[in-house]
Amino acid sequence: MRVIAEGRGPMLQPPDVNAFREWNRRKPKGLVDKRMSEGEAIRRFVHDGDYIGTELYGSVRAPMSLVRELIRQGRKGLRVAGQSVLEIDLLLGASMVTATDFTYIGLELYGVSNVLRREVDSGNLAQIVEWSNAGLAWRFKAAAMGVPFLPMRSMLGTDTFNYSAAKVVECPFTGDPIGLVPALILDAGLIHVHRADKYGNAQIDGISGFAYEMSRACRRLLLSTEQIVDTEVIRAKPDRTIIPYYLVDAVVEAPFGSHPGEMCYDYERDEPAIKEWVEASKTVEGTHAYLDRYVYGLAGHDAYLELIGKQRLAELQAMVPGRGHE
Amino acid sequence: MSEPGYNPSELLICSAARLMADNTTAFVGTGIPMLAAALAQKMHAPNLMTIFEFGGTGAILDDLPIAVGGRRTFHRALAAAGICDVIEAAQRGFVEYGFLGGAQIDPYGNLNSTVIGDHDHPKVRLPGSGGANDVGSQCWQTIAIMRHDRQRFVEKVDFVTTPGYLTGPGAREAAGLPPGTGPFRVVTNLAILGYHPETKRMQLVATQPGISLQQVQEATGFVLEAAGSVSENPEPSAEELHILREQVDREHFYI
Numbered sequence: 001m002r003v004i005a006e007g008r009g010p011m012l013q014p015p016d017v018n019a020f021r022e023w024n025r026r027k028p029k030g031l032v033d034k035r036m037s038e039g040e041a042i043r044r045f046v047h048d049g050d051y052i053g054t055e056l057y058g059s060v061r062a063p064m065s066l067v068r069e070l071i072r073q074g075r076k077g078l079r080v081a082g083q084s085v086l087e088i089d090l091l092l093g094a095s096m097v098t099a100t101d102f103t104y105i106g107l108e109l110y111g112v113s114n115v116l117r118r119e120v121d122s123g124n125l126a127q128i129v130e131w132s133n134a135g136l137a138w139r140f141k142a143a144a145m146g147v148p149f150l151p152m153r154s155m156l157g158t159d160t161f162n163y164s165a166a167k168v169v170e171c172p173f174t175g176d177p178i179g180l181v182p183a184l185i186l187d188a189g190l191i192h193v194h195r196a197d198k199y200g201n202a203q204i205d206g207i208s209g210f211a212y213e214m215s216r217a218c219r220r221l222l223l224s225t226e227q228i229v230d231t232e233v234i235r236a237k238p239d240r241t242i243i244p245y246y247l248v249d250a251v252v253e254a255p256f257g258s259h260p261g262e263m264c265y266d267y268e269r270d271e272p273a274i275k276e277w278v279e280a281s282k283t284v285e286g287t288h289a290y291l292d293r294y295v296y297g298l299a300g301h302d303a304y305l306e307l308i309g310k311q312r313l314a315e316l317q318a319m320v321p322g323r324g325h326e
Numbered sequence: 327m328s329e330p331g332y333n334p335s336e337l338l339i340c341s342a343a344r345l346m347a348d349n350t351t352a353f354v355g356t357g358i359p360m361l362a363a364a365l366a367q368k369m370h371a372p373n374l375m376t377i378f379e380f381g382g383t384g385a386i387l388d389d390l391p392i393a394v395g396g397r398r399t400f401h402r403a404l405a406a407a408g409i410c411d412v413i414e415a416a417q418r419g420f421v422e423y424g425f426l427g428g429a430q431i432d433p434y435g436n437l438n439s440t441v442i443g444d445h446d447h448p449k450v451r452l453p454g455s456g457g458a459n460d461v462g463s464q465c466w467q468t469i470a471i472m473r474h475d476r477q478r479f480v481e482k483v484d485f486v487t488t489p490g491y492l493t494g495p496g497a498r499e500a501a502g503l504p505p506g507t508g509p510f511r512v513v514t515n516l517a518i519l520g521y522h523p524e525t526k527r528m529q530l531v532a533t534q535p536g537i538s539l540q541q542v543q544e545a546t547g548f549v550l551e552a553a554g555s556v557s558e559n560p561e562p563s564a565e566e567l568h569i570l571r572e573q574v575d576r577e578h579f580y581i
Binding site: 116179207 | 356357378379380381382389392393394395396397399400401406407408409410413414417436440445448450451452453454455456457458459460463464485486487488489492497498500501502503504579580
């Protein structure tokens with residue numbers, strides 16, 4: 001294939017699909033109980049310099065309890081798949097990210113990310129490689145397929161392409177220009193789900209975001225789950241399994257694990273709590289104070305839930321349409 | 327002259343809603359497009375098929391979505407899939423309209439939501455493409471919704487996040503973007519704009535109520551193409567404003 005154009009961005013994580021196969025070959029294929037604390041999961045499976053990803057994003061089904069534990073333990077020089085609201089924002093606030101394949105980091109209706117601006121200005125976040133949302137999702141899809149790239153028709157002709165690590169080639173079948181995105185294989189992926197069994201067979205309610213693709217693009221996959229269910233629940237409706245056990249390395253029980261974000265059908269987003277981060281993150285001091293209060297100063301997720309309070313959590317459940325209004 | 331009975335956001339929302347046709351598929355992003363889609367569903371377009379980038383398809387927007395992946399984006403929807411499914415549907419030609427915003431727009435409808443200034447040493451780092459580039463690449467027609475001033479309407483955007491007509495006629499096709507796609511309208515607080523069929527540069531379609539042609543040109547950092555006829559966009563109606571305030575954004579997230 002003739003290469004017509006190349007983005008100038010660096011390849012932060014090479015699409016080595018053969019190494020990925022070898023890695024996956026060594027993963028246990030038996031049914032192993034993978035339940036553990038968030039502390040153990042992060043300690044064992046996320047290391048300095050790792051390339052990590054999170055799913056879905058920030059205020060929706062995000063692995064917030066795992067992210068908070070990652071910050072609590074501290075890791076240096078993380079590279080991240082930059083599709084996020086609060087979760088990567090917290091990591092940026094803790095100055096733990098040095099490079100990102102970037103599509104969106106912002107605060108949605110509350111605007112631009114304050115910590116992103118500061119980390120870019122200070123040079124801590126030294127490398128930003130641009131992609132579109134689908135471009136990044138298709139990179140996971142390529143990894144999920146076990147192939148080094150996928151063709152796509154997004155990003156073409158733009159600076160988003162020019163500052164990516166994508167390529168444009170002459171299609172060997174039609175002769176037209178077509179974009180190629182490289183597979184993105186994560187060192188560690190963090191996904192929060194509605195329910196999983198102790199082996200890691202997982203179900204998600206509502207939209208699936210990019211969980212299907214990303215879960216299959218991870219060397220190590222850490223699941224947090226609202227509840228752990230008996231494997232018979234999984235076997236009764238196997239069509240509902242979006243993440244099969246063999247992908248998974250850790251299963252962490254984390255009720256309200258997406259707080260202050262929402263979990264569809266279970267609890268609504270905690271708007272004042274989200275605004276608290278939006279306000280706090282406007283200054284360095286505020287950011288540190290927030291992290292002290294909600295992360296560093298707490299032993300773990302149980303202590304976090306205690307701080308938020310049972311009553312508030314029950315209110316968020318009752319706000320779900322059809323629940324709690326009897 | 328009396329003050330209008332609506333604010334600029336309400337004018338933008340009502341103007342955008344009128345462009346959302348019944349029984350069409352439309353990508354809806356955060357903010358004003360969500361409000362406009364909800365208003366359109368309650369006015370003239372009950373079967374406006376909203377598509378949200380993380381997988382919600384055909385939602386009924388009883389409650390205003392706050393996040394593009396939130397449960398309100400698939401409230402009583404027809405499908406709750408994932409990002410690949412919906413963007414691939416657009417890539418196959420199923421999505422008619424896409425609604426976009428940005429910090430800057432140029433005469434060819436190219437949009438910037440990535441950086442102000444140099445990419446590697448920006449004056450302002452913005453949230454990035456998200457799904458915007460995909461929407462601008464894959465939908466048949468895109469509609470940008472913007473505040474209108476010379477900082478936003480510029481001859482050259484600092485960074486082309488999302489493709490408009492790129493450098494002019496034929497440029498999208500030459501880059502490999504799907505033929506026959508591109509920007510359709512720009513809705514602002516001063517005007518409704520379109521694109522000249524040959525030059526692909528921006529031109530006036532209508533002015534907003536009480537706004538002169540000269541005011542629109544003065545707020546634009548490039549010369550607008552001469553248009554055949556320019557109409558005046560009707561003011562938001564009492565019914566539109568009532569539904570917008572009392573039903574669409576009753577929690578007052580946006581207006």
